[in-house]
Every structure is written in C-alpha cells, then in structure tokens.
Amino acid sequence: MKKIILVIMVLIIILVTGCTSNKKNTFVDKNVPYEAKVVNGVQEVKLSWGKFNYNPQEIIVKEGIPVNLNADLDRLRGCFNSIRIPDLGVSESFSETNPTITFTPKNKGTFSFSCSMGMGKGIIKVI
C-alpha cells in the first residue's frame, strides 16, 4: 500500500514539473517593460505583437528626446497598425511606406496608448 502511495506521489511530481516547464515554453512572448535606447539622438523603440496585445506593453522613454516608434510589420496586424497616444497627440497608422512614427515627449508622466479600436493597449512612461 505504501509503495502505491509513493508511486502516485512520484507521478504527481513528474506531472507538476512537466506542466511548469511546458508553461515556460509558451511564454516566448513574455512582455517586459522596454526602455528606449538613444541612437544618434533619437530614442528607438520597436513595437511588436505578442499574447493578444502589443509587445512591449510598457515603453520607457526620456523627456525632450525624439522617439522613433518602429512597427514590426511582420507581426502587427489589422487595427494594431493604427496607433493612438491621445495625450501626446499621436494618431497615425503604420504601413510599408510609413513604418516609423516619430514624436517628442515634452512632459514627464505615464500616458496610455492603444490601437484604434482599443483592443491593444499599453503605457508610455516618460521619465
């Protein structure tokens, strides 16, 4: 009887470990805050798609330096290509001929962005 309990416990441990490592594999599109890198006086940010929303969902930029928001056109689909940042006066669409949207954050703060239909959402932190 004790052996059976031991076997069941071992099986449970194997199952739990298996599920956990499986989960890790599906988290390829892990969304972590992205701090823009300054290249030739411009803050470069790549905006892509992952887990049914934008990736990154949190973008950190510095005040007073232009930001290039570069669309990952291979992954952004449909209305995710129409981006709205109301507080920063941005309302534009990415396309093959317009893959980059440039704006300069003039004030510190946290501003929300979304696709035109409001399904995709994120925040831009200006520091």
Ligand SMILES: [Cu+2]
């Ligand atoms: Cu949308």
